[in-house]
Amino acid sequence: MRTPVFELHIQPMFRSIDRAHMTFFTDLWDYDSVVANADDILSRIDGTGMPPDETGGPWPDEWIAVFRRWHASGHKRLQLGTATFAFSHTGPNNSVTATGTLPAAGFNGWLQLEKETDTAKTYVLYYEAPDTPVPGTPPAFALKERYPDSDTRSVFARDSTGVQQLH
Numbered sequence: 001m002r003t004p005v006f007e008l009h010i011q012p013m014f015r016s017i018d019r020a021h022m023t024f025f026t027d028l029w030d031y032d033s034v035v036a037n038a039d040d041i042l043s044r045i046d047g048t049g050m051p052p053d054e055t056g057g058p059w060p061d062e063w064i065a066v067f068r069r070w071h072a073s074g075h076k077r078l079q080l081g082t083a084t085f086a087f088s089h090t091g092p093n094n095s096v097t098a099t100g101t102l103p104a105a106g107f108n109g110w111l112q113l114e115k116e117t118d119t120a121k122t123y124v125l126y127y128e129a130p131d132t133p134v135p136g137t138p139p140a141f142a143l144k145e146r147y148p149d150s151d152t153r154s155v156f157a158r159d160s161t162g163v164q165q166l167h
């Protein structure tokens with residue numbers, strides 16, 4: 001069964017309004033804060049009124065089960081990768097490319113659109129570790145995200161070394 005991962009399956013369940021209303025307690029989008037308060041959060045989403053009825057009401061049981069399984073399975077999270085980035089234009093498309101080598105065999109890596117504004121878009125490079133170590137040589141990667149060149153916004157990439165502008 002797929003192990004739940006904070007950035008993919010837990011953080012997106014918390015809406016902006018949940019985060020905004022709960023800042024007096026903790027930051028529901030921050031990994032360390034959610035791990036530190038996971039028992040309290042679980043007891044609130046599982047029966048004592050969070051999120052409140054006035055703002056959308058409780059989670060479906062399946063969401064609560066995912067949070068519970070994430071808590072029980074050691075709070076898996078993604079890590080930021082490291083790559084050489086390039087921006088190119090071919091035919092009707094723009095492309096963002098990330099090349100590098102994964103930290104170890106069994107890792108997965110991808111470029112994910114993280115943030116969009118009217119003038120800019122930011123991609124983040126994520127690595128996901130395997131649940132158990134996999135023997136073998138760390139594989140090289142060349143990851144590409146394509147989009148139509150009618151989109152002329154600036155492009156940024158974020159990895160473990162920081163944020164850089166590509167276009």
Ligand code: HEM
Nearest residue numbers: 013014017018021022025040041044045049050051052055
């Ligand atoms: C999934 C989303 C949410 C989670 C996990 C959550 C979690 C919690 C937790 C753990 C507490 C106890 C804090 C403490 O011990 O000091 C709490 C209290 C509270 N929350 Fe939330 N909350 C969520 C969403 C919301 C939203 C959307 C609102 C308001 C619109 C809200 C309003 C409150 C209020 C007013 C309290 C204090 C009163 C009380 O204890 O019932 N929460 N919440």
